[in-house]
Amino acid sequence: MRRLRVWLARWLPGPVGIDGHETWRTVAGAGAGILFAAVFSRLLAGSGPVGSWLVAPLGASAVLVFALPASPLAQPWAVIGGNTLSALAGIACAGLISDPALAAAAAVALAVLLMVQTRSLHPPGGAAALLMVLTHTTQFHFAVFPVLLNSLLLVCMGVLYNSLTGRSYPRAQLLAPGAGLQPVHGRGFSAADLDAALAHYNQVVDISRADLHALLEHAEMAAYQRKLGVLRCGEVMSRAPLTVQFGTPLKEAWDLMRDRRIKALPVVDRAMHVVGIVTNADFMRIADLDRHEGLGERLRQVLRASGLTHSEQPEVVGQIMTRQVRVASEDRLLSDLVPVFSDDGHHHIPVIDGQQKLAGMITQTDVVRALYRAGT
Known part of the structure; x- marks a missing residue:
């Protein structure tokens, strides 16, 4: 029963960890990003059904760009490259594989492979690949318009909006040259130790190497302050x-x-x-x-x-x-x-x-x- 309770506890959601101001900043940003991409894409399209100039996976991309602007999965190359390459993979599978179930599985698998190899891992990319199969889209230009254009417009709004609201975007994913040789301020471990730990973990971590380094610095300083309490010089x-x-x-x-x-x-x-x-x-x-x-x-x-x-x-x-x-x-x-x-x-x-x-x-x-x- 104890193991069952522990396993069931894994299903419970943890706190999001943001206050009301950040919540509304995210909400407004996601809405502005989709509106910006939709309006300009529709103007360029001139006419046609909404599905011909706006793709559904862009909504998931907006969540990442505006709610998690520091995430490696939300960076400009991940959004643009991940969505576009995945759409190309989906279009290819839709045209080459007649069985929709097999085509869907192959499209998503190929999309993940392409994103990992090109360092453009972006979860909505899997949806973009699947969408191509579900709508049986076989024209490769669809990956350029609307998928590439939608993604590019969303990223542009992400850069503008996040910068104006105090969020760094794009976010540096690597430490500055030479910074990796410096010890973390806590002195309990070095940057090389952090790299070894990440290699041992061997999973995608939804935080950049630079942000993780800074986060651990703050955590170790907080540990010192907790141990020393309010002790003054x-x-x-x-x-x-x-x-x-x-x-x-x-x-x-x-x-x-x-x-x-x-x-x-x-x-x-x-x-x-x-x-x-x-x-x-x-x-x-x-x-x-x-x-x-x-x-x-x-x-x-x-x-x-x-x-x-x-x-x-x-x-x-x-x-x-x-x-x-x-x-x-x-x-x-x-x-x-x-x-x-x-x-x-x-x-x-x-x-x-x-x-x-x-x-x-x-x-x-x-x-x-x-x-x-x-x-x-």
């Missing part, structure tokens, strides 16, 4: 951090970092506004870290004051500090900083209060500690 930061000023001698700053075993010092002015940050990497840079031999001696030379009023050698923190500093406010969600630490190479981020003054410092260790506590 001010709740986990290290308060009253050690600081230096622009004119602090390099040796004094270096000794302070060595004695306290810290890797970065915020540089502040007299009002405690952050003007820069000095790190171990800044000291290593001016000591020419790339040359390993004699590094210690070069570093000692850097730290040794020249005693001259004018010197090309940097002697104070302000001459080697990083001026462009990434800061965070006390009330910022800690989850917002996870990508900053993991992707952007930051290890220390100064935290400022409402008066833009230094209030604390957040390190990778603080974030890891907060994540650990949130998960326990």
Whole structure:
């Protein structure tokens, strides 16, 4: 009985997942698309029954173009190529196979094959192929007019209407060059892992590769926010951090970092506004870290004051500090900083209060500690 209930539950429809505004946007778009295609096709036809200038599968195409504009099945090439190639397959089968049942089966099967091979998979295409058999259409020009024209007009309205109502159409189906090499922000898996999962699934997925990538990024960020809750930077930061000023001698700053075993010092002015940050990497840079031999001696030379009023050698923190500093406010969600630490190479981020003054410092260790506590 349990298995039966589980199986029966599969028949129940899930929520569509759109609000009232999106519902009416879709309704109006589908109506506008069919009206546009019908009026122009009728004008070109001049006369004749409606079936000679408007095909029924266009209604199904309209549902996809206006209700699911991000779907790979609704993209312009899928609509135009899928409907037209399927119509050609149906016309060929209607003329070559006398038995309507066999002709119908062959037409739909051939249409699916053509659409898959040409990357134009479009469900209404199957209906277009079947329609040719049911109406015993054997003239190949019917695939051009009205099928091709109807599809082209619908796509044109889809581009215009979706763009005006805030929906991207056509929708990019592939990531930008090089984007596939970047990890998903969650760091739980990479783009290559996503490709492997899709290959293992081995079924048509009604969402583009690019949209799926973005969707998973949002899902992982939502997971971080759920685990961290409403935890703010001010709740986990290290308060009253050690600081230096622009004119602090390099040796004094270096000794302070060595004695306290810290890797970065915020540089502040007299009002405690952050003007820069000095790190171990800044000291290593001016000591020419790339040359390993004699590094210690070069570093000692850097730290040794020249005693001259004018010197090309940097002697104070302000001459080697990083001026462009990434800061965070006390009330910022800690989850917002996870990508900053993991992707952007930051290890220390100064935290400022409402008066833009230094209030604390957040390190990778603080974030890891907060994540650990949130998960326990």
